[in-house]
Structures are given as C-alpha cells and as structure tokens.
Amino acid sequence: SFYLSPPIPGYAGNREPQAIISSCIAIKESTEVGDQAQRRVMKGVDDLDFFIGDEAIEQPTYATKQPIRHGIVEDWDLMERAEPEDHYLLLTEPPLNTPENREYTAEITFESFSVPGQYIAVQAVLTLAASWTSRQVGERTLTGTVIDSGDGVTHVIPVAEGYVIGSYIKHIPIAGRDITYFIQQLLRDREVGIPSEQSLETAKAVKERYSYVCPDLVKEFKYDTDGSKWIKQYTGINAISKKEFSIDVGYERFLRPEISFHPEFANPDLNYPIDVRRPLYKNIVLSGGSAMFRDFGRRLQRDLKRTVDARLKLSEELSGGGEEIIFLITCFVWMAGFEVVNLT
Structure with a gap:
C-alpha cells in the first residue's frame, strides 16, 4: 500500500503482509532537505546510494527523509525508487487525496514502475470490510465511522453504504x-x-x-x-x-x-446527517498503529458516550445500543485489500 505509513506490501493469495516497512529513506545529499529540483539536476552515481525502511534510521551519515507526510506523497523522486513492475498493484489512498495526486500516482506507477495494472481503493472502506473478518457478523454492512490513526495523519471518516461522506471527514495532522x-x-x-x-x-x-x-x-x-x-x-x-x-x-x-482526545477528535460526528447518524455510532472501527495504545478504545468509548449524553440528553439504553468498538491491527487495511484482489 503506497499511502499507508508505514507502507505494507504483500501478495494476493497470502493471508498477511510480506513486511511492514518504515516509510523513511536515507540518501546522500548535499542540498537542503526537500530541494527536489536540485536533486533532479545532480542525479548520478549517488542517486543509487540509498537505504529504505529500518535500515535508513540506522544511517547517521545520510540525510533521512519522509516522502509521505500526513498521508500524502510529497516527494515523488524518492517514491520512484521502488521496483514493483512484476505485479499488479492494489493501492490505498487517504480520504482527502486530491484528484491531481491520484492521477499522478497512476502516471508514476504505469510509466516509471511499469506495472501491468492497478486499482486505487479508499482506506476507510477497506477497513470496514476488514472488520468482518475480526468477528462473527450477521450483516456485512459498509456503514460506520472509521478512526484511522497511523504514523503520519489521523482521519475520522464516516462511510455510508460503502461511500465516504466527504463533507464530514475530519483531517487531523497529528499521529x-x-x-x-x-x-x-x-x-x-x-x-x-x-x-x-x-x-x-x-x-x-x-x-x-x-x-x-x-x-x-x-x-x-x-x-x-x-x-x-x-x-x-x-x-x-x-x-x-x-x-x-x-x-x-x-x-x-x-x-x-492525550492529544488524540482533543474535542476535535471526539466530536466530529455530532453533525452527521440524521438518517445515518445512528448506524455511524453503532459501528465504530479503529485502524492504524496509533490506535493500538493500551485502553485507547475504552477511553474513546467513554468520551463518546459522555458527548452523546450531553448533546442528546439520552442514556445509552434509550439511544438504541452503545457504540461497538472493533480493535484492528495495523495491517487490517492490507487484509481487506487482499479480499478485494481475490474477488477479481
């Protein structure tokens, strides 16, 4: 997955990712950090001298960079140093990815990586689909609220029947x-x-x-x-x-x-459309490594209940049931992608 931070690569047919790799890269560079134009001019032998992932962190004499920031690719020169030309690609994208960035992703993967084919999916929808595998469910619904807090960015994303409600997404650049x-x-x-x-x-x-x-x-x-x-x-x-x-x-x-429980984080869904508000509360899914802190889900459930009770002045019993929080490990977006690939 390109936009996951850290990237999680794997093959269709496997039940789990091949690896979880840090999204940083260590390169030899004399110019200022982030000077992509100068780097293009100076391409040469040094361009082949780089480390990625955990090896990059262990190189004190190299410049360590993050090509992906807050879920968006900012340095395409560094992203082009992957070699996936032997396989089809299923890429995931953050909910607020721009059409221009999506088009450039397709251009890079086809022209620079020479992949035979690709599909770009939304992380939040895959996360809801992955929640089916974590429990026994009678109805496989794609309606719910996804709280995706990874390494670079946190999103609170409402999804109704498989479609992201874009105007109600909360983007929090803290993760x-x-x-x-x-x-x-x-x-x-x-x-x-x-x-x-x-x-x-x-x-x-x-x-x-x-x-x-x-x-x-x-x-x-x-x-x-x-x-x-x-x-x-x-x-x-x-x-x-x-x-x-x-x-x-x-x-x-x-x-x-504690920064995760700022009011902006806990209260984004109070103004959701009334017809989908209850199912969005009923199915809350946690995704990403930063949602794996001990007692994260318990604290979130408590704060949400307090917020709902204060706003609606109704008890949890009168509101039709409490919030159900499903704990997902970091690679569950990848696992949902695996299911999508196997259906094709």
Whole structure:
C-alpha cells in the first residue's frame, strides 16, 4: 500500500503482509532537505546510494527523509525508487487525496514502475470490510465511522453504504510520528544521555513499548508519590561504542497520547446527517498503529458516550445500543485489500 505509513506490501493469495516497512529513506545529499529540483539536476552515481525502511534510521551519515507526510506523497523522486513492475498493484489512498495526486500516482506507477495494472481503493472502506473478518457478523454492512490513526495523519471518516461522506471527514495532522517526536523532545530536555543518532529510534521504542491512554490525566501523576513503583526503565545499546545505556520512562508513557482526545477528535460526528447518524455510532472501527495504545478504545468509548449524553440528553439504553468498538491491527487495511484482489 503506497499511502499507508508505514507502507505494507504483500501478495494476493497470502493471508498477511510480506513486511511492514518504515516509510523513511536515507540518501546522500548535499542540498537542503526537500530541494527536489536540485536533486533532479545532480542525479548520478549517488542517486543509487540509498537505504529504505529500518535500515535508513540506522544511517547517521545520510540525510533521512519522509516522502509521505500526513498521508500524502510529497516527494515523488524518492517514491520512484521502488521496483514493483512484476505485479499488479492494489493501492490505498487517504480520504482527502486530491484528484491531481491520484492521477499522478497512476502516471508514476504505469510509466516509471511499469506495472501491468492497478486499482486505487479508499482506506476507510477497506477497513470496514476488514472488520468482518475480526468477528462473527450477521450483516456485512459498509456503514460506520472509521478512526484511522497511523504514523503520519489521523482521519475520522464516516462511510455510508460503502461511500465516504466527504463533507464530514475530519483531517487531523497529528499521529504516531508526532507522538514519537514529542517523546524524543521530552527525553532531550531531560538530558538522559541517549546517543544523538539514536534519539529517534529510542523514542519510537519507548512509545511502542510503554505508552498507554489514561482515564484521568490529573490522577495519573501518581508517579510523584512513588517513582520506583510506576517508572519503567528502557535499556539500549550505543550503535557506535556498543556500550549499554538506560533511561527512566515516566510521564512520557501517558502525556502524548492525550492529544488524540482533543474535542476535535471526539466530536466530529455530532453533525452527521440524521438518517445515518445512528448506524455511524453503532459501528465504530479503529485502524492504524496509533490506535493500538493500551485502553485507547475504552477511553474513546467513554468520551463518546459522555458527548452523546450531553448533546442528546439520552442514556445509552434509550439511544438504541452503545457504540461497538472493533480493535484492528495495523495491517487490517492490507487484509481487506487482499479480499478485494481475490474477488477479481
């Protein structure tokens, strides 16, 4: 999948992706970051010297770049360094992808990658289809609200009968990558002795291992009373000296995920069309790696119920049933694409 961040490649016929690869690329470059025009002029032998994915993060002497930002391809020169010409492509796109970007995607895949064929699908619709495989359902509906929070962007997307209600989409340019940067800055401010070339990698590891969503931010400052009980310790190896280093992880565990529960995130569907409002509440699907924080779904369910009760002054029982939250792993959009390919 092109627009997923990280990209998730795989073959039709397999039940799971072949790999989950970081969307960053490390290149040798003397010009300023993002200077695509200058890079085109200077193409040569250095153009073949690059690393992608996890290998790119481990190259301190290279310029690390993100060709995909907030779900949109911004640097096509770097994206062209893939070689999928042997297979048909099923690509997914974010809900607010522009027609121009979609056309350019098709142009690049056919002319530069020489693919024999391709299909571009909307991530939110595939996510709803993937939810069928996670549970036993009597009615396979494509109506629901998809909360897709990945590495680069968060979207809240209403889908009615397989069609995205575009005018009610919420685009929030905050997601997993921003959480990583925030944790990285917190660790730098504390001057905990992390090697500078490994600060981003360490912040990402701390986020994935220890972060969680708390029910009450004020009460969570229990770390002040007994730090030894609540603070975790992360241990890493310096890539250059091979010496071990360790850091304490405390407030970083719960502070950053709080941004996901800003009112803009929790309240987007209050103004949905009245005829589809109930089914959109009834089927809420979480997708993307940033929705996998511990207790994310429980907190979202609680906040949504409070919002609905305050707005409509009705209890959960009178509203026809509570919100059903389905937890989806990062690659579920890919799994839905697998089902689509096998139907063709």
